[in-house]
Amino acid sequence: MQQLMQASNGLSLGKSSFQGHNPSWRFRSTPATERVLQYQAGQKIHGFTVKEVVAVPDLFLTAVKLTHDNTGAQYLHAARDDKNNLFSVQLRTTPMDNTGVPHILEHTVLCGSEKYPCRDPFFKMLNRSLSTFMNAFTASDFTMYPFSTQNGKDFQNLLSVYLDAVFFPCLGELDFRQEGWRLENENPSDPTSPLVFKGVVFNEMKGAFSDNEQVYAQYLQNKLYPDHTYGVVSGGEPLAIPDLSWEQLKHFHATHYHPSNARFFTYGDMPLEQHLKQIHEEALSKFERTEPDTAVPNQPHWDRPxxxxxxxxxxxxxxxxxxxxxxxxxxxxxxxxxxxxxxxxxxxxxxxxxxxxxxxxxxxxxxxxxxxxxxxxxxxxxxxxxxxxxxxxxxxxxxxxxxxxxxxxxxxxxxxxxxxxxxxxxxxxxxxTSFGLSLASYIASCWxxxxxxxxxxxxxxxxxxxxxxxxxxxxxxxxxxxxxxxxxxxxxxxxxxxDEAYLEKQVKAEEEKLQKNIQALSESDKKDIYEKGLELLSIQSKTQDASCLPALKVSDIEPTIAVTRVETGTAGGVPVQYCEQPTNGMVYFRAMCSLNSLPEDLRLYVPLFCSVITKMGCGGLDYRQQDQQMELKTGGMSISTSVNPDYSNMDMYEQGVLLSSSCLERNLPDMFHLWSDIFNSPHFDDEERLRVLVMMSAQELANGISNSGHMYAMTRAARNLTPTGELQETFGGMEQVRGGRTVVKSDHEPNFKPCQMKTFFPMPFPINFVSECIRTVPFTHEDCASLNILARMMTAKYLHGEIREKGGAYGGGARMGGGLFTFYSYRDPNTVQTLSAFRKGVDWAISGQFTQQDINEAKLSVFSAVDSPVAPSDKGMGRFLSGITDELKQAHRERLFAVTDKSIVDVAGRYLGIGQRTCGVAILGPENDTIKKDPSWVVK
Incomplete structure (x- = not known):
């Protein structure tokens, strides 16, 4: 251990503040769990009847099961001393075809409801709330709508929006066309431009089916359970999606989205009675019991493989x-x-x-x-x-x-x-930090x-x-x-x-489907399509009145951060940080080892080193014995690359490898002994073992691109803008995926010169991942806060509409961090159009076409991220890795509160305006002749 510590730049230890010092500590009641322990089976509360109250000491919670008297809706509440409260409602959705009806319905119900008829209340609430999580999921046989927040008023606001969306949606035809699929002129304003398929889910599923692992998993399920709902693609088979009609969508909602077919789950420390009252009054009291025909029969058993x-x-x-x-x-x-x-x-x-x-x-x-x-x-x-x-x-x-x-x-x-x-x-x-969401997901399938x-x-x-x-x-x-x-x-x-011709066959099949649909059209049908396209474009282009939606105010945000107490000292000449937290008897350990002296030509191999070093064997243990000891004595041991930009200087950074592990307090000596052996006597002589690990690592990297293409595009776009960006591309970007086939050698520290670079990676996908990165300012700079607010506001008020609603991409927006202002799109049918939207977003900001309300909403959105819960195991880690103290965080917080319309217009012009910016661009996507013919692009 002494040698381990001397080899390190710093250590961070997290430990229990009371449980760890008392091995006999057991489940203790908390205010949240005590409140619900008083309920009795048979008790009536706001239209519900309590069925069971059960203490679950393993998970430090008390569970209350209830049933709604009128509708039969099932309800489970998990009372736990956790401020990050969660709500979810799940419905059993059992499609019998490949049109993706439950998936398209999940998107469409979030586009407006009876009480909240504005377009897209779901996305608008992201900026009117301090939510720690908001989303919706379509599984093979259920659809779930969860959210979480630490604020009581926010919980009621979000619950109101979610209940109305699920049970009383508008389900407008134009929303169905935008989110699901539509035939539309390529240029909606030009009736002579060719007709093409468009739609958010249509493009999302084209992206999903470009992932070979997902294709395989989907087919495996369909063929293993061929006789009922698991024999179809609940998310939608891209070429079957255009077979779904708006009427079929509405019918599916009427038959599946009923309280009698619903399961409600709440979690956290807020009072159960308030939840029950609101759910009953705003939704369930308006329904009578039905007998939904959604049960899934068992798959008949085969008599031969x-x-x-x-x-x-x-x-x-x-x-x-x-x-x-x-x-x-x-x-x-x-x-x-x-x-x-x-x-x-x-x-x-x-x-x-x-x-x-x-x-x-x-x-x-x-x-x-x-x-x-x-x-x-x-x-x-x-x-x-x-x-x-x-x-x-x-x-x-x-x-x-x-x-x-x-x-x-x-x-x-x-x-x-x-x-x-x-x-x-x-x-x-x-x-x-997301224990409630994990619980909801864990019980979903069984329930x-x-x-x-x-x-x-x-x-x-x-x-x-x-x-x-x-x-x-x-x-x-x-x-x-x-x-x-x-x-x-x-x-x-x-x-x-x-199949070498696989993509070609897909393109041909889509073209055949398209032509078949077009041939069935009369001239009046085509005119109708053009007019509906114009109507949708007109609605998408209008500024929406969202005043019907509930919202928190900036004054609801806590003015100061909660201070995290840490102790610092040294051990063996190495700086040590110690942070005492309620960790249920667990100890969390991190150590940072510098890479400053590593030769340039070895940098590309650092991630591979990190992935194998804990799996080769060490000391007197071969790799099997080492794995066994790690499983018996720890909660896992890993080493990863760590690149941390300096909080005040864009051209400075810390690079290293980060050791992370955890264990029960009783096993601390065993864990440190393992680390000591890994450091002092790793086994690198087993070439066969190393070859296996290298191949597994390469396969994992290759598998990740189709799901995380936007992250790779953003990392690549940032490569030539800062020394940090260059190193992150080497450690975790396309450079790493390609295994160093093209190692670009450059001098990192003092001689780094930011430069423009546009890179295109042709990929076997039918959709694109697009990013543009602009060098701006570090965390402590006075303009960082304004750029942060600008990124959120531009995403919500401009880019979402242009890239997702009009462009049909699954997602897109802007973010600020690490000294970079980054635009991105995800599963995007467009390239040049999206890059144009990025630039027009800057013009929109410079022209000041936004309101004080827009700024306030962006602040709420930024603070929901800034104040997102931190797990006990991660307390103090920002300070340990980046040197960002509570004092620096508080100063940044005050600058966020102080952002004005003038400061936003100012930073948009000074950092993002044409001629003012040093930017990088990257696209991952299908072959593109336009880009290939443009000499300004580097094609990989």
Whole structure:
């Protein structure tokens, strides 16, 4: 440990303030949990009847189950001493075709309702609230609408908007056309321009289906459960989306969005009675009970296994171009299975280098990583491999079957089972900032099919039952493997291979679908399309009156930040920061090691070093033993790159690798001993192990682009603007993904010169990710606050309308941070049009076409991020990594409050105006001849 600390620049320790000093500490009642413990089964509260009140000490909460008397709506409240209160309502949505009706409905209900008829109240509330989370999700068989906030008034405001949106939406035709799909002239103002498909969900799903992993997972589910709702694509198959009519959308809402088909969940320290009163009065009291026909029947069990095949786009970023095949065996678990046991069994078979399937499939270097898993009403288990050669497919099938046989014969080591149960103990004690949202997601699937959500929360009971089952029958797990895998005839073997013509076929299929739709049109239909296009464009271009929506005021924001107490000192000559927090007996440790002396030509390899160093073995332990000890003694140990711009100087930064780990307090010496061995005696002599890890790392990077393309575009656009931006591109941008094929050598510190650069990465996607970055000022500069407010205001009041509503991209906007003002778009059908929207957004700001209300809303939005909850494990980390103290944060806070219309116009002109800015541009997207012919673009 002494040598570890001497090798470090700094350490940060977080520790329990009371639980950790008392090993016998147990669940104690808090005001939030005490209040609900007084409820009795059968008690009536605001139209609801209490069914059950259960203390759940594992999770430091008390659960209250209720039913709404009139409608039968189910309700679960989790009272917990947590200020980040959450609401969600979920509805069982069971589509029977591929049109994406539940997904398009999820978008459309958020476009205006009876009480709040303004366009897009959902996005407008992002700027009228201090919410810590707002979103909506479409799963295979349910749709969920959650939000969270720490402010009581805000909770009531958001609840009112959400209830009205879900149960009383306008569902206007133009909203359906904007969010779902429409035929429209390419240029809506020109009736002679060609007709094309447009729509936010249409483009979103084109983007989703450009991700080979998602294509595979979707097909796997559809083919394993072919006979009901899981046999279709709930999000929408892009070419089936244009088969959905507005009338079908409204009908789906009428049959599925009823309180009798709803499950309400609230969480946190706010009083339950207020929630019940508002939900009853504003929504449920206006309905009578129905019997919704949304139950999902069990999938009929096959009497023999099946095989299937799917093709995908070749992956230009694949680590090995000759190994792009995927194979998976999936088993449907039709019996009533203990989900907890299946989860443990799955981890024992797959997770980590000691798992049988890891040894059998990953280490022989047949492929690069495990393939996708799916989850639905009935449990399933999937095991397979991606990144493999076609000639290895039959071999992999045999290996999977043989590995099941070996598990049945040999079982699992007791120490591996203990390591897994230790992991569960850690997960229960760890305090996250989004605990309520995690709970809502955790219980959603079980509750959706009338399971008991409270039983799911009793994790200790499940661990006890599991231990007892093993004690009673040492072959308990092996017998499960025989029953659920070896003897299971409902098995799907699905392979996937790349097709060079895949994208070409997709483009052709879309063109054929388009022409078929166009040929069915009369001249009056075309005229109608043109007029509706103009009408939609006119509505999108109008400034909306959002005065009907509730809003917090800037005066509702706390004027000062809560101070985080930290102690500083030294150990072995190394500065140490210590932060005492209520962590339920957990200790969190970080250490920063400088990279200042690392030679330039080695920088590209730092992320790879970070990903393998804790997985190679150390000291007297080989990599399997090391993994076992980390699982038994810690909550995880990892090393990552860290690049932190200086808060006052754009050309200064700190670079290093960050060590992160956690453990129960009793295991602190073991954790530090492991770190000491990793530092002082890592094993780098096992070339085979290193090759496996390198291939897995490369596959993970390649898989991430289609979902996070906007992040890669932003990182690339920033590359030539600051030394930090250049290093971040090397560590985590396209430079890293490409594995250093084109290492650009440059001198980092004193000689860095910002310069313009426009880069285009042709990718096998049908949509684009676009970003433009502009060098501005650091965190402590007086103009930083005005640029922050400008970014939020421009996103909400200008860019959202241009890029998403008019342009059809899934998302887009501007953000300020790290000395850079960054524009971006996500899953975007456009490129040049979006870059033009960025520039017009600047013109809009310079011309001062905004109101004081717009500024106030932007401030609310900025403060919702500034004041978002910080987990006990992360308290003091801003100071540790960046040197940003509470005093600096408070000074920035006061500058945010002081931002005016004049300061916004001023910074827009001085930093973002043409001729004033040093900018970088990056696009990831399909082949684009216009860009390729433009000499100002660098094409990679």
């Amino acid at each position: 099946r095989e299937d095949h799917v093709t995908c786009s070749p992956d230009a970023m694949a680590p090995d171009a000759s190994k792009q095949n995927t194979l998976c065996m999936s088993y449907l678990i039709t019996d009533t299975f203990e989900g907890f046991t299946l989860s443990l069994l799955s981890s024992l078979m797959i997770s980590g280098p000691n798992a049988p399937f890891y040894k059998a499939l990953i280490e022989p270097k047949i492929g690069t990583d495990f393939s996708s898993v799916v989850g639905t009403k009935e449990a399933s288990f999937s095991i397979g491999l991606q990144g493999m050669a076609e000639e290895d497919i039959e071999k992999v099938k045999q290996i999977i079957i043989q590995t099941f046989d070996e598990i049945i014969a040999n079982g699992f080591e007791e120490e591996r089972i203990e390591a897994l149960l230790h992991k569960i103990e850690i997960q229960m004690k760890h305090q996250s 959706n099919h009338d399971g008991d959500p409270v039983q799911l929360l009793k994790i200790s009971d499940r661990v006890t039952q599991f231990r007892q089952a093993l004690k009673d029958n040492p072959r308990f797990l092996q017998e499960k493997v025989v029953h659920y895998f070896k003897d299971n005839t409902h098995r799907l073997t699905l392979s996937m291979s790349p």
